Amino acid sequence: MSSEPHATSDEVSTGTDAGPDDANDVVLEAQGLKKHFDQSDGLVDKLLGAGGDVKAVDGVDLQVKDGETLAVVGESGCGKSTLGETLLNLQTATEGTVRYRGEDITGLTGRKMRPYRKDLQMIFQDPLASLNPRQTVGEIITAPMEVHDFPVSDPDVRTTADVTVADDVTDPVSVTVADDVDRAVRAEGGVSVVDVTVRSAEEADGLTVDLGFDDDVLSATVTEEGDGYEIRVAVDASENELRVHRAEQLLELVGLKPGHMDRYPGQFSGGQQQRVGIARALAVEPELIVADEPVSALDVSVQAQIINLLEELQEDLGLSLLFITHDLSVVRHIADRVAVMYLGEIVEIANTQELFEDPQHPYTKSLLSAVPRIDPETRTDRTILSGTVPSPIDPPSGCRFHTRCPAVIPPEDWGGDQAAFRDVFAFRNRILDDAIDPEAAAQRIGSESEDAVADHLIERSLDRDLEELPSDAADVVREAALALAGGDVEDAADVVGDAFTSPCEEQRPSRTHRETEGWASCHRLDPDAPGSAEIE
Incomplete structure (x- = not known):
């Protein structure tokens, strides 16, 4: 970490944000991930084999990269939320592996998982249910900081100052910022910037220094050096005061006010409660956030506000985001890539634009056809799926979508269309x-x-x-x-x-890769698959 002197009011320090194109490292990865829930009621059921397992997540391969938003979409009950919870070890995986930055974290619990909790946070679907009604907003946001001994200084963060010198100051001014100031001032793009305003003292010789919003946790020491002044900015607050200060910063960041610190969750609207949940997830500066249906319980107008907020935070803070939803109209607005999930499996994954313009899997096509349009007359390809979603206790053989698929393949000897x-x-x-x-x-x-x-x-x-x-x-x-x-x-x-x-029920489909990034699992895409009837 370094500090920089400022000799004039014209010097402004800027940081560089690393986007997905600059760093394509994988933050979180799942391979063959499964989560099955035992439905046996007791010993007799287990001995007789009754009950069975709910295959909520069944062999998922997934990667989330630095700074990207990956959306996981599908119908209710397809296993999206369970996938998110299993990736963060809130559910114990039945099989498969989860890696964070290449480290195997599969099944870690308690103290072994704690070091990773700081970097892997979650925003829950029901904002009120996820907030302790007996704690104030300030207590809710500062609680993760206490657990993880936060804030701490990051040696990779550069500290500097944005200096404004008033016209009545004629002597040279130099500003130095202490290395650990990033404990008090949130870093953006790897740089922690303190706003410093310098004026002449009104009633005596010397200078007055204003540190703006951070004035209550920072101090400025002014000393005369030769024919000018040197100002040194340092942290001047206890750990608890720093946490409260950071919580107030986060509230402003998510569109609330520092004055909301002493209120309780029940005193807020649904949209405000979700903003508190987002602030809590950001409290320990995570690398990745799993957002589980974060807007499904909110009004449409509030949904747009929360989506825009998440998009801005993702861009400003360089977050990686796993966005779980059933609303594809939201996905197009926020996601870089999309993974389509059906009955515990990923059936297609692609870049957002390619998936919307050229969906490959019949299930993806049916989901996209259901997206509302302003002009109903432009909807010419509506696909209404027949039947009901099969039970995850006994999923269909072969391609799991074959029981509802509009493109199901007939056998070779079928005599009709x-x-x-x-x-x-x-x-x-x-x-x-x-x-x-x-x-x-x-x-x-x-x-x-x-x-x-x-x-x-x-x-x-x-x-x-x-x-x-x-x-x-x-x-x-x-x-x-x-x-x-x-x-x-x-x-x-x-x-x-x-x-x-149908051949679709006799064997599992293999993955067919796009020319660009992504793949889909469907017999229709496999030139070697049996059956040849065209879709009508």
Whole structure:
């Protein structure tokens, strides 16, 4: 660390911010990361194998680089929040590794994880639930500083001063800043700058020095040197006073006021509470922040304010940000790269612009088609997914998205088009999931005739007439519908189970890499994958 003299009021010191293009080092990395939750209720369930594991995160590979914002998107329940918590060891990984700056931190807890907590912080989805209602805002923000013995001087930070000399000062002035002043003045771009204003003393010879906002934790000593003056700026406060001062700085940084220090979380609006949560995450100057749905609980107008704030902080402080959300319209505004998550797995990852302009995975395309548009007439490619999200306890085989995929691949011997196969494949999956209620159908049409109920089930389940299907497929659909109408669900499942199969359910898709950075896992992108029907 160094200090610099200032001889005139024209000297201004500036720092250099390192962006993602200047430093592409990986801050946080996950390889094969899994987090499974045991659903067994007791010893008997475990002995009998009942209950099963919820595969919330199941084999995720991910990297977050210096100074970038990586968004993780997907439907509710896909494992995004669990992924964020597992990366920070708030959940213990079942399998795989997590590395911070190349160091394996997988499964570290308590004191072993504490040194890394300072650099890895989190902003939670529910701001009020994440703040202690019995603590004031000042206590909430200073608590992490106490835990990590913060603030401390960083030897890599340069201290300097931005000097303003009044016109009534005619003698030369030199300003020197102590090496540890960065404990009191927040550094930006590796430089901690003290605002120093020098004036002539009104009632006596000499100078008066104003240190602005930092005047209560810094002191300026003025001595005469030759024909001028030397001013030395140093820290003049206790550890607790420095923490309170830094908390006040952080409140201003996130758009609140120092006067809010003595208020309680319940006295703030939702947006203000989230600003407090952001200030707390920034208190110990982390390198990376995991923001878990930070705006989902807020009004739209407040969402924009928080998003803009996070973007400004990320740029000004050089933070790396893992931004978890289900709102793709927010992602386009804030993210450098996007990882799309479905049922515990990453299915596509790409630069934000490329992902929005040229999505590769069918699930990504369906998510993008759901983004609201100002002019509804411009929406020509809306994709509505059929079926429900499968249970993470027993996820589908092969590609996990195949049960809902609009681009599912027919078998080689399929005699119709892809749209027709998609229709019967969805019908087959509904039967296997026991999602068709023939009794309700009989009540709806007011008839218990098996033929009538079967006709109704076919009409309600298919988007086309039965005659439009290949003849052998039509026979299978009719036979399965009659079995359902007769109350034999198992027989119906046996009929369709082997009749309508897809390569998508038989093997896991490999990754197909883009020409630039990124990849997607889909059989449609693999030229060697079986099946050749075009999507219609």
